Amino acid sequence: MSSSNPASNINASTQFLQTKKETYAYRRFGMGSGLPLLCLQHFTGTLDNWDPAVADPLASGREVILFESAGLGRSSGKVPQTVAGMAAHALAFMDGLGLKVCDVLGFSLGGMVAQQMAADRPSVFRRLILVATAPRGGEDIMHLEKPSLAKYLGDPKLQGYTVLQKLFFAPTPSSQSAGEAFIGRLVQRKDDREPISGPEIAQAQMAAFREWDQITGERFLVLKDIRQPILVVNGVHDEMIPVRNSYWLSENLPNAVLLTYPDSGHGSLFQFHESFTRQAGAFLTSDSACAPY
Amino acid sequence: MSSSNPASNINASTQFLQTKKETYAYRRFGMGSGLPLLCLQHFTGTLDNWDPAVADPLASGREVILFESAGLGRSSGKVPQTVAGMAAHALAFMDGLGLKVCDVLGFSLGGMVAQQMAADRPSVFRRLILVATAPRGGEDIMHLEKPSLAKYLGDPKLQGYTVLQKLFFAPTPSSQSAGEAFIGRLVQRKDDREPISGPEIAQAQMAAFREWDQITGERFLVLKDIRQPILVVNGVHDEMIPVRNSYWLSENLPNAVLLTYPDSGHGSLFQFHESFTRQAGAFLTSDSACAPY
Numbered sequence: 144m145s146s147s148n149p150a151s152n153i154n155a156s157t158q159f160l161q162t163k164k165e166t167y168a169y170r171r172f173g174m175g176s177g178l179p180l181l182c183l184q185h186f187t188g189t190l191d192n193w194d195p196a197v198a199d200p201l202a203s204g205r206e207v208i209l210f211e212s213a214g215l216g217r218s219s220g221k222v223p224q225t226v227a228g229m230a231a232h233a234l235a236f237m238d239g240l241g242l243k244v245c246d247v248l249g250f251s252l253g254g255m256v257a258q259q260m261a262a263d264r265p266s267v268f269r270r271l272i273l274v275a276t277a278p279r280g281g282e283d284i285m286h287l288e289k290p291s292l293a294k295y296l297g298d299p300k301l302q303g304y305t306v307l308q309k310l311f312f313a314p315t316p317s318s319q320s321a322g323e324a325f326i327g328r329l330v331q332r333k334d335d336r337e338p339i340s341g342p343e344i345a346q347a348q349m350a351a352f353r354e355w356d357q358i359t360g361e362r363f364l365v366l367k368d369i370r371q372p373i374l375v376v377n378g379v380h381d382e383m384i385p386v387r388n389s390y391w392l393s394e395n396l397p398n399a400v401l402l403t404y405p406d407s408g409h410g411s412l413f414q415f416h417e418s419f420t421r422q423a424g425a426f427l428t429s430d431s432a433c434a435p436y
Numbered sequence: 437m438s439s440s441n442p443a444s445n446i447n448a449s450t451q452f453l454q455t456k457k458e459t460y461a462y463r464r465f466g467m468g469s470g471l472p473l474l475c476l477q478h479f480t481g482t483l484d485n486w487d488p489a490v491a492d493p494l495a496s497g498r499e500v501i502l503f504e505s506a507g508l509g510r511s512s513g514k515v516p517q518t519v520a521g522m523a524a525h526a527l528a529f530m531d532g533l534g535l536k537v538c539d540v541l542g543f544s545l546g547g548m549v550a551q552q553m554a555a556d557r558p559s560v561f562r563r564l565i566l567v568a569t570a571p572r573g574g575e576d577i578m579h580l581e582k583p584s585l586a587k588y589l590g591d592p593k594l595q596g597y598t599v600l601q602k603l604f605f606a607p608t609p610s611s612q613s614a615g616e617a618f619i620g621r622l623v624q625r626k627d628d629r630e631p632i633s634g635p636e637i638a639q640a641q642m643a644a645f646r647e648w649d650q651i652t653g654e655r656f657l658v659l660k661d662i663r664q665p666i667l668v669v670n671g672v673h674d675e676m677i678p679v680r681n682s683y684w685l686s687e688n689l690p691n692a693v694l695l696t697y698p699d700s701g702h703g704s705l706f707q708f709h710e711s712f713t714r715q716a717g718a719f720l721t722s723d724s725a726c727a728p729y
Contacts, residue, residue: 379687379694390683393696394672400711401672401696403686404728418693418728435697435711 150174152198152209153331157190157217162239164232165220168211168337173202177427178269179245182209183233183253185275185409186285186348189216189337194413196328200420201248204428208245210236212256214344216337222347225354226252226279230259237267246427248272251384251409252348255279255355261369271369272423274376275409277388278366278395280358284384285349291382303339304329311410313380318406321414363395372434373399374426376419378411400426400434443467445491445502446624450483450510455532457525458513461504461630466495470720471562472538475502476526476546478568478702479578479641482509482630487621487706493713494541497721501538503529505549507637509630515640518647519545519572523552530560539720541565544677544702545641548572548648554662564662565716567669568702570681571659571688573651577677578642584675596632597622604703606673611699614707656688665727666692667719669712671704693719693727 149155155172170190171179180201184192190209198207213220213232223229233256237245247268249257254276261268277284287296295301295309304326312322373396377389386403393401402422404411412419429436442448448465463483464472473494477485483502494500506513506525516522526549530538540561542550547569554561570577580589588594588602597619605615666689670682679696686694695715697704705712722729 386683386687390679393698394679397698399698401694403694405686405690405692406726415726415728421729433698433708435708436714 150199150202152190152193152195157335157337159217160236160239162235164235165213165218167213167219167232167236167239168217169236170209171206173199173205173207175204175206177205177246179206179208179242180427181233181237181242181245181247182207183247183249183256184210184212184215185251185253186352187340187345189340191216191329191332191337194325194328194416195331196325196416197412197420200416201423201427204424205246208240211337214347215340222344224347224350226255226259226351227263229256229351230263233260234264234267243267244269246270246272248274248423249276250274250412251276252351258366258369261371262365265368265370268371270427271371271373272376272426273373273389273392274412275378275381275384275389276392277355277384278363278392279355280362281356281388281391282385284356284388285352287349310383311408312414313378313406313408315406318408318414321407322410325410325413363391366392366395367397369396370398372426372429372431374423374434374436375399375401376403376412376422378404378407378409378414380406381408381411383409398434400436443492443495445483445486445488450628450630452510453529453532455528457528458506458511460506460512460525460529460532461510462529463502464499466492466498466500468497468499470498470539472499472501472535473720474526474530474535474538474540475500476540476542476549477503477505477508478544478546479645480633480638482633484509484622484625484630487618487709488624489618489621489709490705490713493709494716494720497717498539501533504630507640508633515637517640517643519548519552519644520556522549522644523556526553527557527560536560537562539563539565541567541716542569543567543705544569545644551659551662554664555658558661558663561664563720564664564666565669565719566666566682566685567705568671568674568677568682569685570648570677571656571685572648573655574649574681574684575678577649577681578645580642603676604701605707606671606699606701608699611701611707614700615703618703618706656684659685659688660690662689663691665719665722665724667716667727667729668692668694669696669705669715671697671700671702671707673699674701674704676702691727693729
């Protein structure tokens with residue numbers, strides 16, 4: 144495997160951590176004075192779905208730790224059917240690494256896991272970046288059966304990464320072109336790749352979305368207790384988890400800045416990777432108790 | 437008058453420009469390689485209402501031009517009862533200065549004037565910053581009679597700048613403390629101040645808000661033609677022009693980034709002046725055709 148740039152998700156080795164719960168696959172690269180950044184992945188995504196154009200620049204200034212939850216890729220175990228179950232795996236992973244506190248980038252499903260971890264163990268995160276995600280009790284979360292998504296998932300001409308391009312990017316030439324570039328970056332990693340997620344993984348994660356949909360107690364009240372500085376990010380044309388979920392996050396989290404991108408959908412961080420990594424880097428570099436950076 | 441720092445709204449001289457329409461008061465300070473930044477003011481605000489903590493840092497890198505529209509402060513004429521009328525004055529001012537293109541910071545009412553100018557003369561702006569404002573046909577725009585605002589406006593114990601502090605900042609100790617600091621900065625300018633706006637000015641500007649409320653044609657369609665890179669900013673607890681108006685702007689303008697601040701209201705740019713001027717500066721410095729910066 145090429146080692147021309149070891150601080151890249153194109154060629155960082157996959158490592159394995161044995162814990163009391165499961166053995167987790169992960170990658171860890173980069174360095175700097177910042178706290179490590181734990182990266183929590185989207186629906187069916189593996190370590191290979193982290194765009195190097197996002198992960199690599201963030202690894203300049205801090206270690207980036209890509210985590211593969213139970214039942215995905217080469218991590219052992221079964222995919223939990225609740226976000227809380229996934230959060231328990233991520234916490235076990237951190238305990239196994241001996242990491243008491245870090246920053247986190249949670250994308251989509253990963254953003255829900257990050258919120259749950261922050262609720263379950265407030266000391267675990269210093270700063271959170273929540274991209275294209277939703278609070279518990281949000282709305283229209285990952286309804287793959289709705290026409291705007293089903294038309295791509297049911298199209299026999301679209302397969303694998305091509306579906307991802309349609310789902311993650313807006314239906315404009317500029318966004319689709321950014322999607323094509325994104326796919327091009329994902330396939331740059333040639334060796335040591337993870338197995339692709341099958342239908343069992345998708346079903347368990349969909350069950351977790353349906354459970355996360357439920358409003359328990361006063362809607363959004365749990366967000367009031369997540370007091371860390373938070374950066375919420377989304378594309379305004381996200382069809383998978385619409386941007387109003389990000390509005391609710393930033394209105395109800397007491398200490399959150401919201402950043403939205405035009406002409407983009409669920410994958411706005413990949414489409415505008417230069418802006419996103421600049422903004423995320425500035426946010427993570429700040430040591431203010433307030434989110435604005 | 438002190439001239440210790442001429443690039444400051446604390447001591448920049450008020451100048452006067454005679455045009456075919458009116459004679460306008462303005463201030464112009466700062467320098468750098470950037471395009472001049474035209475600053476358009478809020479309801480009843482004069483040149484003296486521009487917080488030096490916002491205007492001064494922006495004047496490092498470009499000229500800042502604070503504009504006093506017709507009928508306000510020492511500008512001649514009457515306050516128009518429509519945003520379109522105000523836009524015509526700002527365009528006449530730019531013509532009088534011989535300024536063919538600039539950047540703009542429109543705050544509240546000023547953000548509406550900026551949108552109207554961009555619609556009327558698309559070549560006039562390179563980049564726009566729209567803070568705490570609303571699109572034509574927005575909702576709950578400056579309804580001073582609603583209880584959350586009327587309780588301050590009708591309180592005999594609150595006068596002058598103290599009312600502004602209550603109206604522009606959120607009802608939390610941290611936001612009110614930022615409001616107090618803001619007021620402290622506004623009174624730093626001792627000489628060459630503008631007359632304070634009276635009820636006739638307020639009435640004319642309120643009429644303009646009521647006209648701007650109206651939906652004409654397809655709602656928000658006019659925004660599709662404002663194709664410049666735009667930065668939309670608001671506090672999530674803005675009671676004067678609620679943040680959903682900023683959501684509509686960023687969802688319907690084709691090329692706009694949205695930034696929202698926590699724990700803040702209408703005056704979020706003053707509360708988080710360090711973050712705001714850093715973000716605005718980075719946005720203005722970019723020469724990308726895309727808004728993300």
